[in-house]
Amino acid sequence: MNGEPLLRFVDVSKVYPLPAGDVVALDHVSLTVEHGEFIAVMGPSGSGKSTLLNMMGCLDVPTRGKIYLSGQEISGMSDDDLTRLRRDHIGFIFQQFNLIPLLSAVENVEFPLVLKTGRTESRQRAVEVLRMMHLDDALFSHKPGELSGGEQQRVAIARALVNDPDLLLCDEPTGNLDTKTGMAIMEILATENREGKTIVMVTHDPGVAAYARRTIRIVDGRVA
Amino acid sequence: MLFIDLSVRNLRRHKVRSFLATVGIIIGVVAIASLGIMGSSLSTLVGGMVSDVSDTILVTPHLAASSGDPFDPRNTLAASVSTKNVALIEKAAGQHRTVPMILASDRLRVRDTSGYATIYAMPAADIPFLLEREAGLYPQGRSSGVMVGSLLADELNLHPGSRIEVGGESVRVVGVAAERGMGIDINPDYAVIVTEDWYTERHGERDYSRVVVKVSDLSAIEDVKAAIDQQINRRKEVVDVLDSREILELYYETLDAMNIFLLGIGGVSLLVASVSILNVMIISVTERTAEIGLMRSIGARKREVLRMFLYESLILGVIGSIIGGIISAAVACYASASVGDLFADFAVTGEAGIPVSVVIGYVAFAMAFGIGTSIVAGFYPAWKAAQLNPIEALRYE
Numbered sequence: 290m291n292g293e294p295l296l297r298f299v300d301v302s303k304v305y306p307l308p309a310g311d312v313v314a315l316d317h318v319s320l321t322v323e324h325g326e327f328i329a330v331m332g333p334s335g336s337g338k339s340t341l342l343n344m345m346g347c348l349d350v351p352t353r354g355k356i357y358l359s360g361q362e363i364s365g366m367s368d369d370d371l372t373r374l375r376r377d378h379i380g381f382i383f384q385q386f387n388l389i390p391l392l393s394a395v396e397n398v399e400f401p402l403v404l405k406t407g408r409t410e411s412r413q414r415a416v417e418v419l420r421m422m423h424l425d426d427a428l429f430s431h432k433p434g435e436l437s438g439g440e441q442q443r444v445a446i447a448r449a450l451v452n453d454p455d456l457l458l459c460d461e462p463t464g465n466l467d468t469k470t471g472m473a474i475m476e477i478l479a480t481e482n483r484e485g486k487t488i489v490m491v492t493h494d495p496g497v498a499a500y501a502r503r504t505i506r507i508v509d510g511r512v513a
Numbered sequence: 514m515l516f517i518d519l520s521v522r523n524l525r526r527h528k529v530r531s532f533l534a535t536v537g538i539i540i541g542v543v544a545i546a547s548l549g550i551m552g553s554s555l556s557t558l559v560g561g562m563v564s565d566v567s568d569t570i571l572v573t574p575h576l577a578a579s580s581g582d583p584f585d586p587r588n589t590l591a592a593s594v595s596t597k598n599v600a601l602i603e604k605a606a607g608q609h610r611t612v613p614m615i616l617a618s619d620r621l622r623v624r625d626t627s628g629y630a631t632i633y634a635m636p637a638a639d640i641p642f643l644l645e646r647e648a649g650l651y652p653q654g655r656s657s658g659v660m661v662g663s664l665l666a667d668e669l670n671l672h673p674g675s676r677i678e679v680g681g682e683s684v685r686v687v688g689v690a691a692e693r694g695m696g697i698d699i700n701p702d703y704a705v706i707v708t709e710d711w712y713t714e715r716h717g718e719r720d721y722s723r724v725v726v727k728v729s730d731l732s733a734i735e736d737v738k739a740a741i742d743q744q745i746n747r748r749k750e751v752v753d754v755l756d757s758r759e760i761l762e763l764y765y766e767t768l769d770a771m772n773i774f775l776l777g778i779g780g781v782s783l784l785v786a787s788v789s790i791l792n793v794m795i796i797s798v799t800e801r802t803a804e805i806g807l808m809r810s811i812g813a814r815k816r817e818v819l820r821m822f823l824y825e826s827l828i829l830g831v832i833g834s835i836i837g838g839i840i841s842a843a844v845a846c847y848a849s850a851s852v853g854d855l856f857a858d859f860a861v862t863g864e865a866g867i868p869v870s871v872v873i874g875y876v877a878f879a880m881a882f883g884i885g886t887s888i889v890a891g892f893y894p895a896w897k898a899a900q901l902n903p904i905e906a907l908r909y910e
Contacts, residue, residue, distance in 0.1 A: 348810055348904050369814055376812025387807045387907070391522040403515045404812045448811070 293360035295455060295487050296322035296345060301354035303340050303510075314340040315351070316510035322456070322489060327482040329501035330491045337510040338491045339460065345489055346379050346458045347371045359455065376405055380449030384461035386441040388433035388448075394440075395419060395429040398447045405452055418447040422477060439470035446477060450486075457481065459490040463497050475500045516817060520824035523797065531829060534786075534793045538833025538883050539840065541783030546841030546879035548779045552772035553871050556765070569698045569757040570726040570737055572602055575750040593720030594752060598745055602752075605740035606726045609733065612639040614699070615712055616722040621705065622678035623669045630665065631704040632679070634712035643725070644701060649673030649688030655710045658687030662702040679705060680715070697757050698725040724752075734758060783882060786833075787890035790826050794894035798822060805898050806906025819899040826891020827884070834883035838876045845872045 303315040314337045322328060322345070330338050343349040344356060347363055350371075356363050358374065366374070375381075388397045398415040419429060422443040433441055442462065449457055459478065463471030471494075479500050482488050492498050506513040524531040574592035594602075594613070603611045614635040621630040635643070640651050640660065647666075650673070652658045659679065661671050666689045671677065675686045690701050713719065726741070728734050738754050745751050798805070805818055 343904055346810070372809070372812055372814045375810060381810055383807075383907075387803070389519075389804055389807065391519055391526065400515070400808075401811050404817070452812075 293357070294321040295324045295326075295359060296489075297357040298344070299355045299357070301344065301351040301356060303337075303344065303349070304352045313510050315344070317354070318510070318512055319354075320505065320512060322487060324455075324487055325482070325485055326503060327479070327488045327501045328490065329498035329504045330489060330507060331493070331495075331498055331504055332507035332513075336507045338507050340510075341507060342458055342460055342489065342491050345456070346381060347374045376401060377452060378455045380452070380454040380457045382442070382445055382449050382457065382459040382462045384464040386433070386438070386445045386465070388441055388444055390433055393430045393432055394424065394436065394444045397433065397444055398451050401448060402451050411451075415447070415451060418451050419444065421450075422447045437470075438466050439473065442466060442470075442474050443477070446474070446481075450481070455487060457486055457488045459488065459492075461492055462490060463492070463494065471497065516821040517824050517828075519821055520828055523801070524825060524828060527797075530793055530796070534790050534829050535833040535836070537786030537789040538783070538830055538887060539837040541779065541786040541886070542834050542837025542879045542883040543841045543844060544782040545776060545779030545882055546838065546876045547844040548775035549772065549875040549879065550841070550845040550872055552768070552775045553875065556768040556772065557868075557871070568728050568731060568734075569696075570606075570728060570734060570741070571698055571755045571757065572724040572726065572741060572752045573755070574722075575746075575753050593722060594724055595720050598751065599721055599724055601744040602724050602726065602741055605744040606737055607740075609729055609737055610639075610642065610727045612636070612643060612725045612727070613721040614639075614723060614725065615709065615719055617712070617716075619680040619705075620678075623671065623675075626669060627678075630679075631700070632712070633699060633701060633704050633706045634709050635706075637708040637710065640706060640708070642727075643699060644693065644706065645691035647689045647691040649686070652687055652706065652708050652711065654708060655714055656687075657684050657711070659684050659711070660688040660690055660706040661686050662690050662704045662706070663692040664702040665704065677705075679707075682715070697755070697760060698723075731758070779879070780882075783886050786883075787886040790829055790887050790890040791894065793829075794822060794826055794891050795897075797825065798894045798898045801898075802901065802906045802909040805901050806903045806909065809901070809903035810907060815899040818901075819895045822895035822898050823888065823891050826887045826895070830884040830887025830891075833887070834880040837883060838880045841876050841879060842872060845876070 298318050298320045301315055301318045302313065305312045305314055316337075318337075318341065330341060332338050340349065344351060347358065347366075348371075350356075350364050350366075358378065363371065363374065388394075389400065392400065395412065395415050398419055399411045402411040402414060416429065420426070424440060424443050424447070428436060428440060433444070436444065442465075446462075457478070462478065463474055466474060475497060478488055478490070488501075490497070490501060498504055572594060574594055599611070599613045602613075612635055614633055617632045617634065618629050619632050621628060637652065637654055644651075644660070647663055649660075650658070652660050659677075661677070666672065666686075669677075671686050672689065673687055676683055677686060678684070690706060693699075693701055726737060728737055734756055738756055741752070741754050746754075808818060809815075
């Protein structure tokens, strides 16, 4: 750590040009995310939460303003460089779990590691991370379709953690789970944060947001 | 390996779809290879019939209606080249060897079988020059011995020493000519070959039916042709002078055109197959849009996505081409045999089989074409997949 915040948004705007007129998804947003934070991003639908998360995850670049990830400006980067940043420094957790249906649980976890190292013998590390998620060994070889929602989300979290990212981005991680399972997933995330992982999480649910130590509210593309 | 594995699994997940796309490639490859082989087999067959006479100039009596085709049946009409003209041809041919011959037909009887056979009569010294010997001796002078063509000998079980009846007279077979195939100068395989003396002794002096000039140097063909024309045809068309090279070229041109046409038909079927691959791949990319978005967002680069989908079409192409190649090789054997059969009735010696190298060549060509087509067909969908915006792709339902 070089004193730089993990993530810094400087006057960031995102405008989507549409035939009916430009849509401003983010409007002059400035914020920082320090190492080790657990942040909940809240706001009504269409307020720009997802756009903010996509920018943090280097999936999108701003129309105006600058974004720094560990002091590195990302706006001018090539698609390949952005992809590499996502692969090596960011973990994504989605509401729909988004596991690859053709791959088994353990292969899903291995996937980002294989992308990073180019090696297929990454089984050891994948198994290790899956066990940290308290997933039964017997389920490792199951395809996503054969797992419950909670099990799928554990696999997805393991996949997000396998490359030991600096930042974990969660988009409604409990949105498709019952309350009890959702709580269990949040416990896992809270534990990861206590062990030093930086987490930014978009959620509607105040109960889920309560796990975070800071909340950013977005309304009409602005930080409220 | 990971992406190949994913491609294989996706193809397995949609077995019927993959199978049908593969069938398309199989049909295309088989079509190209077998049509190519069949064309080439025909080429070899006809080539075998006529290729040994490229050094030949054929001088035949001029027929007003002659088409200039040496195989035209009108060429057998009674007409002749006079002894005087033969002398002029010899003069024009210079050092190149001139063989005047009489073509006749007579009743042939061997034991209980009888029918008509072609008789070639030519100077005794020219027989060894034109014909190879399979067994026995060449006929000499006025002696009663005759030579028979190889296939006639096979069919009637003749060998040196056998007796046959030619025109009611019993004569002894002294030799069997080696198989020679169809030529524009002489087709001896089903014929009886006798010396000119033998023939004139029985039928009286006669003019010649045709004169064959064998050119020792192929580049001299044009000059010799012109010289013969100059000597004899100055005032009036008396003889037709045919150059076998021209005829051969015409044959090969026609056969080449046919070959290309046949390959074209095969190409069209492969084109259809490639459209089916294109279709399958577009469906595959559309179905997996969200998955592509996910892969891109967790760190798969564009070229890795491109590769994954290219592998799919490549696998379809390779499997289809291998199966198609095996089927083509089998079809090739059958096809070349049946082409041989087809021609066996009138083209006596055609080599029915074609060289293994030609078969391998066409099969390899068709397989390469099949694989190439699959890659080309798969490229557009793969490229589309790689260009997907990860955010939009992730949202795709």
